[in-house]
Structure formats: structure tokens, C-alpha cells
Amino acid sequence: MQDITLSAAVRQNLLTLQSTADLMSGVQNKLATGLKVNSALDNPNSFFTASGLNSRANDLSTLLDDMGQSLQTIKAADKGIQTITDLVETAKAKANQALQTQSQYERKKFTEQYNDLLEQIEDVAKDSSYKGKNLLAGDGNDLTTIFNEDSTSKLTIEAVDYTDTALSTGLNLSALAEGQGSTTSFTLQGGKTTITLTDGTTTLNSASSLSESNVISTTTTLEFVDAIDSPNAIISGSDTVTAGATVQDLVDSLNSISGVRAEFDDTSGELTIYSDQDFHISDTVDTHSAALSTFEVAATALASTGALLSDTGSFAVGDTLTLTDGNGFELGSLEIEDDTTVDDLENFIDDFNGVEATFNASSGRLDITSDVDLSLTSDNSDFASDAFTANTTGVTLSALSDSGFATDSDISRVVDRLNTALSNLRSQASEFGTNLSTVEIRQDYTKTMINTLQEGAGLLTLADTNEEGANLLALQTRQQLASTSLSFASQADQTVLSLF
Structure with missing residues (x-):
């Protein structure tokens, strides 16, 4: 190449074309990459400054993703x-419903529903996690959100524990006792005897068809003994019937004994005596052993569901039986009629929720099972009397344990705790809402900061495509002109050939 000699004009044009080509290559690279600074060789100061800005923007972009996940965790807890x-x-609402009724059974059912709701609360708390983080599950679930690249700006959200409603640091709502029922029983027993007084008179010592008429005289004193056999003791508190007394005096005396009932029919002259226990009338004051056999009543257990209740000393036609719970809430009542049977009584008790009655025919025992406290009472003081003692409280059943809504005061305490829990929940929701807003605000700020950093880096490194396009067009024109000039220079050298 050193042996080839170019004219000054050709050499100048070649240099111009080479320079133009280099410039065009640079402009084309800027247009292709969009950058006017592609490496430190282009502009060290701008390149390294832009790199620093872009690095920070990338770091903030990573934190922005973390903020988005924190937002979802907070939203899950808020929901x-x-x-x-x-x-x-x-x-x-269940507690208030329980307060509107006095029925212990209904309150027991409301208690069960209340406990079911507490279980649902715990389940919801356990299900409120996002990517393994649960702000409602207590220890180990605190959420920390970092806002800047050196971790000096951050927000820590402390988790609360609602997975156990009984925790005092949480909702402080303990499950209530649902109550446990119990069983009681009483024996349906009795007997009766009917004596016909045929003389039509009203005095006991007048002539009659009674086999004992010879001993019912003007000197006879009748006493009431509590058993046909031993111990033949006079019934405590009973009144003797002295000589010359009337039939009505005898009826009144018999009716004054608990568990004994006497009815006298003036028309037929029939005196009917009912008793819950073995019973007889004696005319011997000292030994009480000379029983008047006509005045004997042998009490036995009712042996069938079809047995009439009025055939005992505990029940009389017109009696009203009332079934109430421990709060005095009346479940219902049954009026005894002349055809009311054991089966009617059993069905009456069975009709009510949470109460079951079962009659044992072999023993005459009526078993009653109830979920709540229960009382079966009668307006007849002889009802369920025992050993000639009145039972003024009737048949009662005390449940092994009452429900948490058994009394008004129990319900009021629960309502107070619920109000406190609602207040705490609303406060916690407000706190989570504030945290959510904080993260959202920082998220928006970070987006703006990333845009600012990237924009600043772009000002240092991005090419102006309009300017570079114009430069390319100018260089293309220059290249064409240089090519034309080179052609002219070459033609000047070729004129020498015309000499040959």
C-alpha cells in the first residue's frame, strides 16, 4: 500500500468519507439503543451517575413489590x-334473644348457638393468612414493611390473636356452659275403698249395714293408722273422730291427711276413700290394732299406662298440674279429668322440648329427664305426698349444670363482654386501616421516586431521537457530497490518460 500514491484531493475526500462513516455509525448506535451514553467511554461522569440512579430505582422497585404483598396481607387481616x-x-343478637325469653330450654339452645359462633370466629381468624403471614394469629406474625433501600424507614404491624376467643389479650369471649340435664322420678301409687252407708242418716253411730256397725257406737273413737300391719302408728297430725260425729266430720278428717282423699255421695250413700299409702281406721285408742276392715285401703303402684290418676290420693278431678322450668317459665298445664290416665300424664310431659317422661309399669315409677331445671306441681296439696307428708314443692328436678344464659344477670355479663369485644375489634380495624393507608401512601411515593430516578438517569444517558435523526440525515448528505467530491478528484487524475 505504501507504493500507491494518492493525490491530496482524493486523500482528503477519503478521510472525509471515513470520518462521516464513523459519525454515522455513532448516530445509528444511538438511534438503535436510544442512549447517547452506552458505556463509560461515551461519558464517564454521566454513565456512572446514571448507573447509581438506576440501581437505586431498581432497589426501590424490589421494595415496591414487597409493599404490594404487605398490602395484601393487611387486606386479608382487615377482611x-x-x-x-x-x-x-x-x-x-343471640344473647339479646335469650334475654327476651324466660324459657331455660330456649336459653340453652341460644347458648349452644353462641358457642358455635365463637368457633366460627376462631376459624375465620385462622383462615385470614396471606402467604403464611396472619395478622390475626398472634405471636410470630408481626409484619414489617421496609420503605427505603437502607431499611431505615419501615413500618412494623403487630399481630393480634383472635384464634382463641378466650384470650384476655384478644376478644376475651369464653365459651359458655351449655348445661347438663338430670333425671328424677316419682311413683304413681294408690288405692281406694268404697263403703255404702245405707241408713240414710249422717251420724256414724246410727244403725247401718256396715259389718262394723256394732262397734261404731256412741262411745266409739276413730283414729287413723298409717299401715294395716306393724307398726300401726297413729298418723302424725291427724284428728280423731269422736262419738256422735257426722259423716262429714269423718270426710273432713280424712281429707286433712296428706295423701288421703275422701268423697261422700249423699244420693247413693257411698263413702270412697283414696290413699297413696296403706291406711286404715282403728277404734282402739290404746293399741291401734283393732282395725275396722271396711275402712282399710291397700295402696299399690299403678301398673299400666291406662290406670286412672284419680284412683290415687294424689290426684282428684279438677286438679291442675303445672310444668315450669327453673326460671318459673310455665311450659304448660294439664287438668285432671275423670278419664285422665298415666299415659295422658306421660304424653303431657313428653310434649315439651328438652323434657322426656318414661313410665315403668313394673314399678309404677314415672322417670322424668330434663335438659334444664324442672318442677311439676299441682294445686292439690296431696300431690306426690309421701308417708302422709305433704309435698308443697311438687316433683322437682335440678339440672347437673345450668347453661351460660340461665339467668338475666348471666346474659347481661356476656352482652357487656361482647360490647367490649366489638369496641376492640373496631379499634383494631381502625389501626389496620391506618397501616393500610400508610403503606399505600408510601407505595405511591415510591412509584413516584422510582420514576424520578429513572427520569434523571435518562436525562444523562438517553438520546434525543429527533436530534440524532437529523444528524443522520445530515451525515448521509455529507456522505453523498463527499462521494461526489471523490469522484471529481478521481476524474482529475484520470485526465493524464488522455495523453496516451
Whole structure:
């Protein structure tokens, strides 16, 4: 190449074309990459400054993703609190419903529903997690959100524990006792005897068809003995019937004995005596052993569901039996009629929720099972009397344990706790809402900061495509002109050939 000699004009044009080509290559690279600074060789100061800005923008972009995940975690907890609040309000409604009724059975059912709601609250709290983080599950679930690249700006959200409603640091809502029922029983027994007084008179010592008429005289004193056999003791508190007494005196004396009832029919002259225990009338004051056999009543257990209740000393036609619970709430009543049977009594008790009656024909025992406290009473003081002692309280059953809604004061305490829990939930929801807003605000700020950093880096490194396009067009024109000039220079050298 050194042996080839170019004219000054050709050489100048070649240099111009080479320079133009280099410039065009640079402009084309800028247009292709969009950058006017592609490496440190282009502009060290701008390149390294832009790299620093872009690095920070990338770091913030990573934190921005973390902020987005933190937002979702907070939203999951917030949705959980909203649902738990609804469930607590429902539980409060159940407590208020229980307060509107005095029925212990209904209150027991409301207690069970209340406990079911507490279980749902715990389940919702456990289900309010996002990517393994649960702000409603207590220890180990605190959420920390970092806002800047050196971790000096951050927000820590402390988790609360609603997975156990009984925790004092949480909702402080303990499950209530649902109550446990119990069983009681009483024996349906009795007997009767009917004596016909045929003389039509009203005095006991007048002539009659009684086999004992010879011993019912003007000197006879009748006493009431509590057993046909030993011990033949005079019934405590009973009144003797002295000589010259009337039939009505005898009836009145018999009716004054608990568990004994006497009825006298003036028309037929029939005196009917009913008793819950073995019973007879004696005319011997000292030994009480000379029983008047006509005045004997042998009491036995009622042996069938079809047995009439009025055939005992405990029941009389017109009696009203009342079934009430421990709160005095009346479940219902049954009026005894002349055809009311054991089966009628059993069905009456069975009609009510939470109460079951079973009659044992072999023993005459009526077993009663109830979920709540129960009382079966009668307006007849002889009802369920025992050993000639009145039972003024009737047949009572005390449940092994009462429900948590058994009394008004119990319910009021629960309502107070529910109100406190609602207040705490609303406060916690407000706190989570504030944290959510904080993260959202920082998220928006970070987006703006990333845009600012990237824009600043772009100002240092991005090419102006309009300017570079114009430069390319100018260089193309220059290249064409240089090519034309080179052609002219070459033609000047070729004129020498014309000499040959």
C-alpha cells in the first residue's frame, strides 16, 4: 500500500468519507439503543451517575413489590376482622334473644348457638393468612414493611390473636356452659275403698249395714293408722273422730291427711276413700290394732299406662298440674279429668322440648329427664305426698349444670363482654386501616421516586431521537457530497490518460 500514491484531493475526500462513516455509525448506535451514553467511554461522569440512579430505582422497585404483598396481607387481616365483627354482632343478637325469653330450654339452645359462633370466629381468624403471614394469629406474625433501600424507614404491624376467643389479650369471649340435664322420678301409687252407708242418716253411730256397725257406737273413737300391719302408728297430725260425729266430720278428717282423699255421695250413700299409702281406721285408742276392715285401703303402684290418676290420693278431678322450668317459665298445664290416665300424664310431659317422661309399669315409677331445671306441681296439696307428708314443692328436678344464659344477670355479663369485644375489634380495624393507608401512601411515593430516578438517569444517558435523526440525515448528505467530491478528484487524475 505504501507504493500507491494518492493525490491530496482524493486523500482528503477519503478521510472525509471515513470520518462521516464513523459519525454515522455513532448516530445509528444511538438511534438503535436510544442512549447517547452506552458505556463509560461515551461519558464517564454521566454513565456512572446514571448507573447509581438506576440501581437505586431498581432497589426501590424490589421494595415496591414487597409493599404490594404487605398490602395484601393487611387486606386479608382487615377482611377477617370485618367478618369477625359480623359474627360477634350475631352472637350479641343471640344473647339479646335469650334475654327476651324466660324459657331455660330456649336459653340453652341460644347458648349452644353462641358457642358455635365463637368457633366460627376462631376459624375465620385462622383462615385470614396471606402467604403464611396472619395478622390475626398472634405471636410470630408481626409484619414489617421496609420503605427505603437502607431499611431505615419501615413500618412494623403487630399481630393480634383472635384464634382463641378466650384470650384476655384478644376478644376475651369464653365459651359458655351449655348445661347438663338430670333425671328424677316419682311413683304413681294408690288405692281406694268404697263403703255404702245405707241408713240414710249422717251420724256414724246410727244403725247401718256396715259389718262394723256394732262397734261404731256412741262411745266409739276413730283414729287413723298409717299401715294395716306393724307398726300401726297413729298418723302424725291427724284428728280423731269422736262419738256422735257426722259423716262429714269423718270426710273432713280424712281429707286433712296428706295423701288421703275422701268423697261422700249423699244420693247413693257411698263413702270412697283414696290413699297413696296403706291406711286404715282403728277404734282402739290404746293399741291401734283393732282395725275396722271396711275402712282399710291397700295402696299399690299403678301398673299400666291406662290406670286412672284419680284412683290415687294424689290426684282428684279438677286438679291442675303445672310444668315450669327453673326460671318459673310455665311450659304448660294439664287438668285432671275423670278419664285422665298415666299415659295422658306421660304424653303431657313428653310434649315439651328438652323434657322426656318414661313410665315403668313394673314399678309404677314415672322417670322424668330434663335438659334444664324442672318442677311439676299441682294445686292439690296431696300431690306426690309421701308417708302422709305433704309435698308443697311438687316433683322437682335440678339440672347437673345450668347453661351460660340461665339467668338475666348471666346474659347481661356476656352482652357487656361482647360490647367490649366489638369496641376492640373496631379499634383494631381502625389501626389496620391506618397501616393500610400508610403503606399505600408510601407505595405511591415510591412509584413516584422510582420514576424520578429513572427520569434523571435518562436525562444523562438517553438520546434525543429527533436530534440524532437529523444528524443522520445530515451525515448521509455529507456522505453523498463527499462521494461526489471523490469522484471529481478521481476524474482529475484520470485526465493524464488522455495523453496516451
